[in-house]
Amino acid sequence: MVQLLKVHGSQNKFFILDQTALQTKLSQPELVALAKHITEPETGLLDGADGLLVIDDSDHPDTLGSMQVINTDGSIASMCGNGLRTVSRYLSDKFGEDQFKVETMDSDLHVHREADLADNVPTFSVEISPVTFAKETLPFDNLGTDTLINKAVPEFAPDLKFTAISVPNPHLISFVDEETMHSKTLGQLGKMLNDPNPYFPDGVNVSFAQILDHNTLFVRTYERGVGFTNACGTGMSATSLAFCLNHPEMADFDELISVYNPGGMVKTRVHSRDDTFSIDLIGNATFTHKIEIPEADLHANDLEHAQITETDEQPAYLRFVESLKNQLIK
């Protein structure tokens, strides 16, 4: 029997599979097939999820493992901020370390355990980097510019300004008012830029942000390869950087920024050192279910015999979200 986990960061939900626990690791096609199946709301497990996080060994210095990110459509992402917090907790529990690195597609990222955000809400801080604005790194094209920083793009939306950042997965960000936040614009733009289009050939995660107060945002994201999620860790991180760059009167580098989202809240801290940026993403790493399944069934992508045990962490997380509402209302 093999154990998988169902986890979330700000209720951006994932399944975690640790390849090192298998007699025979799943092949890449088997991993992609499993990701597309297990995350399906109807035919998957536990009403599905926003992706599959695959943990494996790493021989890089100071790392305790590697993370691969597979979206619900089977596409591979170079990074996942909410997911990396849950992978960090898994590796921390497995090896008894609280500060280490995790190998990801583009770089080995520093992670460490933080004090719990609330009772029974385990919390981690993860490094989001490398950060670039160059169009080749997203990639984007046909926008008449090599970098897109707080610029109008009428082709996207008539009266919004946009910022494009890769962290290193691709993000397109716009600061909007309440009415625009709750309009159909985000969904329409997210779909347009993730269907075949002349601007983002690999697609892009699209985030709308509302400035609530000094160092305080609300962010909603339409994710590449997934669609709307409760939160997008790399999206909230990239948006925090855009916040510091585009609204310096409302946001401070090196200070904690509270980023509320439909799934809860995370904190970010944006660092700028001689023209390179990185972001600390701090938030919950909640494990909601343990799943036991025969290894052969995993290879066969057969979920019929999965045995599921719920943990006591989701009620604790919901109490944390409830406490936020009181904070926000003040």
Ligand SMILES: N[C@H](CCC[C@H](N)C(=O)O)C(=O)O
């Ligand atoms: N959909 C993203 C990957 C997951 C990122 C998100 N879930 C996060 O927490 O950063 C992409 O294709 O770039």
